[in-house]
C-alpha cells in the first residue's frame with residue numbers, strides 16, 4: 001500500500017458546555033486509533049471546523065462564562081484548553097497518530113476554527129500532540145490530484161477575508177471573522193443555551209415549521225442585530241472594527257429573513273461556477289461546511305461532501321422521530337496511476353429519539369444522547 005488519505009469534516013469539538021454538540025468521542029477516538037499502526041504513509045485531513053471555537057465560551061478564572069467578540073490569542077488558548085479537557089480521548093488518539101514518522105495531520109481552516117490562524121494556537125496544538133513537523137495548518141490540501149478545503153469561501157455569508165485574518169483593537173491583535181460570526185457570538189449564544197438540542201435537528205426549516213416560538217425568536221433576533229448593525233452600532237462603537245457594517249450583505253439578508261432561510265447555500269454550485277476552468281485539474285474534490293452527504297460524479301472528476309461528526313438528527317415528521325445521522329469519513333488510496341475513494345460509514349447503534357419528548361426537556365436529552373453515544377460498541 002503506497003499511501004492512504006483519510007478525510008473528516010466538521011468534527012466541531014467544543015468546550016463541553018451547553019453549546020458543545022460533539023459527543024462522538026469514543027467512536028472518533030477509536031477510528032483515529034485504528035490508523036496509528038499503519039506503517040506506510042498516511043495523511044489525516046481534518047477538513048475545517050474541527051474545533052468549534054465560535055460557539056465555545058470563554059470561561060475566566062472566576063468561572064464566568066462569556067462569548068467575547070474581541071478574540072485575542074489568549075481567549076482562543078483558553079477555549080482550546082477547554083476542548084482538550086473535555087475531548088482528551090480524541091486528542092490522545094491524534095497524538096498517537098502523530099508519533100508515527102510516516103503520518104501527517106492537516107488542520108484545514110474553517111469558519112468555526114478561524115482561531116487556527118493564531119501562531120500561538122498552532123504552537124499549542126503541536127505541543128498537545130507532542131509533534132511538530134508533521135502537523136500542518138492550511139486553507140486547502142492540494143496533492144495527488146486531490147483538492148480538499150472546508151468550503152466556507154464559497155458561502156458569501158461565512159467567507160473569511162484571507163488577506164486580513166486579524167484586526168487591531170486597542171493595541172491588541174484580534175480575529176477578523178465574518179459579520180455573521182460576530183452576530184452569532186453576540187446574539188445567538190443565549191438562545192443556543194436555552195435550546196441546546198434544537199439546533200442539532202435537521203433540516204432547520206422543517207424544525208422551524210414545527211417550533212414557531214423558536215422560529216420567531218430567531219427571526220426577531222436577526223432583525224434586531226441587522227437593524228442595530230445599520231443604525232446603531234457603527235455610531236455607538238465607531239472605533240471598534242468588529243462593528244463595521246458590510247453594506248453588500250443588505251440584500252441577501254433581507255432575502256433570508258423573508259424566507260426564514262438559515263441553512264447554508266449550496267457551496268458546490270458556487271464552487272463550480274467560480275472554478276469551472278480548472279475543474280479538470282483534479283480528480284477528487286472534497287468539501288465540508290454543509291452538513292450533508294453529497295456525491296457528484298462527472299467526466300473525470302468527483303465532488304464529495306462526507307457530512308458532519310457533530311451530533312445531528314434527521315427529523316422524520318411522519319413518525320415524529322429524530323434519527324441520529326450517520327458519522328462518515330472519506331478513505332482514499334493513492335495507487336500507482338490512479339486514486340480510489342470510498343466512504344466509510346460508522347453504523348448507528350443508538351435508538352431514535354421522540355421529538356415530542358426532546359422539546360419538553362432538551363437538557364435531559366443532551367445527556368441521554370451523550371450517554372448512549374459513548375456506552376455503545
Ligand SMILES: [Mn+2]
Pocket residue numbers: 048049110111112150152288289290
Ligand atoms: Mn463551516
